[in-house]
Amino acid sequence: MGVFVCKGGCRMVNYEAKRIEEKWRAHWEKSGRDRTDEDSKRPKYYCLDMFPYPSGSGLHVGHWRGYVLSDVWSRYKRLMGYEVLHPMGWDAFGLPAENDAIKKRIHPAVGTARNIANFKGQLKRMGAMFDWDREMNTSSPEYYKWTQWIFLQLFDMGLAYRKEMPINWCPSCKTGLANEEVVDGACERCGTPVTKRNMNQWMLRITEYAERLLNDLDLLEWPDKVKKMQANWIGRSVGAELEFKLVDLDDRLKVFTTRPDTLYGATYMVLAPEHPFVQKLTTPEQRVAVSEYVEQTLAKSNLARQQMDKTKTGVFTGGYALHPITGEQIPIWIADYVLMDYGTGAIMAVPAHDQRDFEFAREFQLPIVRVIQTRGNETKVTDLMQESDTGDGILMNSGPYNGLTVPEAKQKLVDDLEAQGIARRTVGYKLRDWVFARQRYWGEPIPVVHCETCGIVPVNETDLPVMLPDVERYEPTGTGDSPLAAIESFVNTTCPSCLGPAKRETDTMPQWAGSCWYFLRFADPHNTEHPFDRAKVDAWLPVDMYIGGVEHAVLHLLYARFFTKVLYDRQVIGFKEPFTRLFNQGMMTLNGIKMSKSKGNVVNPEELVDKYGADTLRMYELFVGPPEVDAEWNPRAIEGVHRFLTKTYRLIAESAIHAPKEESPALRKLRHRFVHQVTERLVSFRFNTVVSAFMEFVTALSEQKAAIDQMTLQTLTICLAPLAPHLAEEVWELLGHTGSVFDQLWPEVDEHDLIEETAIVVVQVNGKVRDRIEIQRDAEQAVVRELALASSHVQSALKEKSIVKEIYVSGKIFNIVVR
């Protein structure tokens, strides 16, 4: 124990964080303290961090936040008697490594390995109890073999398919993107505006799972915000497909609508410019205008199509449809506000009751017919409408349906049209199938071959993994081919089916692929025969607590849920949802902006660990604010936490020597109140207030005149252990124990010790505090009243007033109402 002599000659214990932390880290490593025991009789608890992409820039204090949180939680659960699985691994496929490879001519595997070593060292210095024996890396063949295996299952189930279609294309990353990766019309990674490109693509049929992905959100203890974001993204809407006959054509036009009740208000139709009917509907007079408009639309980037002021544009095709009931002719237009990949790519436009249709109708002087009489809107002169009216009401201008309510009309109209075979109830989703191929090098090769005679043939399971070959140049070709296409030894192969010559698929999987199932692999990370042993996975999963940033709300979290459901259907696992509970930690900001290397505003944890120790930084990360809220880094405030730990260390170290066995009743009360408070705040994830509870307790202890007893010191140490594990182990040893503090159990609270005999009652007059009086807890109201009225402060407030009413909240407040 370090001791220094202060000015006055007193000897003081010195808190040597660095020495203590190195000592215990070595200790834990040697004893295997952090390894998860498969044979433990304790109940299981799986606490998982969203595993990191090992970037070159390492960790900053913002990254620490989530890892500290999960570690505190894991250690707390350990002390609560659970066998905790708290693993860590690397989401190691991805563009930065590849871009680095292009720039520096280092193989991505080399750069990635170096970054991983760096990350791992940093995480170890944090003192987190990761079970490093389970470490894994999505870019290793041992792992991606099974990612490819899962792809084969998807293929076999018909959930992976190829389709020629215009997809989102990032000209800078030179690859296709999923819908989820396009933010405000730009590439999520690099911010480059995304364009459309027609490509033959691997897709995953995630839409097939839309309904279950939506419904099963109910099973999850996730932040409402995230559930809403997913629900919103899936975007379920109930409606109907209606068929319209076309004038002079044999075909029927299908439209999707959620408002079949407004059928009589349909004054025109709109097709997406890409709609297959456009050609045949267009009359010779309109041909030029139409093809010009179609060309224009296709040339527009997504960004332009979205962000351009929403002035409606469009062209009349010259064609007409027939109203299914009245037989009236309805002109058919094309406009880019109708999207080809939603619904049927065609709509019936009801300008009176849809704002977009209204704007379009105004722009092109198309008729507007009100068919719903809404409350407070008595006008029947539809030309006077200033905007569409989407309110509820009674049908009008709708022939036999007049007088029905909106829900009645929806029901009856669809029933009637259904009877004629020209309507069908359907559900539409905003969710699109997942573009699951990237034209880049550093990813899992998609394990199929293209055979001239057999077509697309999956690689035999026994031939997995399809190894990612070494290449000379990593640059994307930009032609839509991945760099793998240039490697003949990779491309040329034999067909697993007919054994004839065939070519390998050269696209790779998107970065999300590996993270779609890594949480399963952690239960059995070294299995070479299977992706994992089902019994192990079913025993550990689902993840009890999943901690990570909210930025994955619809990307990773939706994809991982989809994979889980597929594997459940495939009977590879026995549960439908991967993550029971989710917690999103807030970001760390500096000068109000998100901390990041690229913005040049990172705070390096290494220096802080050197100066104060990891325990101080851990605790400060918690103290900085509510864990779910963004927090501004305050370089000074960490001092306060460090002072607290120094004080705590001294208090325990110095008290340890002469600590009596017997505890005083006062300390016993103090201790129980503390444990109660800290536990309550911990379980409700109010970690910032957990830290203040410690501060208050230690201050109260240091104000004690009597020596602090052993029980109190032990309790303090155990409670502190999840937050400051190194310090706790050290003082646990100083208190004379030999084992790890993490083999102890979290202290229990005796409710009896929380009850105080006396209470302070606030005396108010007309709601204003006038005095405080001490009473026996069970004092009768009459006694309290007498004491309250005896107070001189109260008396002066009562002067020349008469008492109207008295309210007594037992042991808390006595309020006298006067006039």
Next chain:
RNA sequence: GCGGGUGUGGCGGAAUUGGCAGACGCACCAGACUUAGGAUCUGGCGGGUAACCGUGGGGGUUCGAGUCCCUUCACCCGCACCA
């Protein structure tokens, strides 16, 4: 536009079910110990001389509102022509 969130001292933030607003920490001020203090310890610290006033603004319910209701403003996040 739609959906969600947040507004409390100089700052970060506390405040079970409506019941003492400002816990805890930072910064600041004063003092102690010191050759010295960017160490440590003690005290103070919303505004106002006071009565009182104070949780973005206005209104309401209540004996009592940061907390509930209505209204309004500001900022943040998500979605965004999804028929």
